[in-house]
Amino acid sequence: MSRQTPVQLPRGRPRSFDTEAAVERAMNVFWTRGYHATALPDLLRATKLSRGSLYAAFGDKHSLFLLALDRYIADAHTRMDLELDPRRDPVEGLRAYLAGYVDRNSGANGRRGCLLVATAMELAGRDADVDRRIGRFFKDMEARVAGALSRAKAAGKLADGVEPSSAARILVCFVEGLRVVGKTAPTRIISQATVDAFLERFIR
Numbered sequence: 751m752s753r754q755t756p757v758q759l760p761r762g763r764p765r766s767f768d769t770e771a772a773v774e775r776a777m778n779v780f781w782t783r784g785y786h787a788t789a790l791p792d793l794l795r796a797t798k799l800s801r802g803s804l805y806a807a808f809g810d811k812h813s814l815f816l817l818a819l820d821r822y823i824a825d826a827h828t829r830m831d832l833e834l835d836p837r838r839d840p841v842e843g844l845r846a847y848l849a850g851y852v853d854r855n856s857g858a859n860g861r862r863g864c865l866l867v868a869t870a871m872e873l874a875g876r877d878a879d880v881d882r883r884i885g886r887f888f889k890d891m892e893a894r895v896a897g898a899l900s901r902a903k904a905a906g907k908l909a910d911g912v913e914p915s916s917a918a919r920i921l922v923c924f925v926e927g928l929r930v931v932g933k934t935a936p937t938r939i940i941s942q943a944t945v946d947a948f949l950e951r952f953i954r
Contacts, residue, residue: 775796833850844953860933867929888922909952912952
């Protein structure tokens with residue numbers, strides 16, 4: 751499955767700073783504050799760059815945001831590929847995938863929320879570059895989950911009547927809904943019980 755092609759950095763003389771580290775720091779600012787609430791001084795403080803260096807390296811705030819979003823998506827792809835690795839038992843893979851959401855949904859992690867969900871709420875329908883990235887990410891996630899469910903079905907581990915592609919769509923909506931509910935900082939026990947009850951609907 752293809753990964754989102756990142757925004758290309760402008761060519762020029764060699765940078766005297768770590769661009770990947772700068773993108774990660776910017777990502778954390780956007781993640782905490784949101785796109786519109788993030789001002790240029792916030793990014794300059796976080797990246798430790800001058801205004802001229804930031805613009806020379808990344809173009810503008812929007813281009814830097816897209817790079818940060820690409821970084822977040824790439825991290826999520828890497829995580830899902832480990833959790834839903836075809837070489838592991840598919841049900842255990844699904845449990846690992848959902849366990850990650852329990853961790854990200856609970857306490858302070860849950861209160862921080864998901865950059866993708868927050869970006870979708872803030873910019874979807876108003877920014878074509880963002881729409882493409884978020885739409886492709888959710889399709890990629892759904893395909894990975896459907897693959898795990900298909901392997902579970904082949905192993906006789908899905909409940910009767912469960913169709914992998916439809917179940918994958920439902921599951922993706924469920925976990926992204928969890929991220930929204932996570933803003934209320936539910937306890938790990940509540941999040942785990944919710945995930946367990948949900949998954950039991952799909953497996954034997």
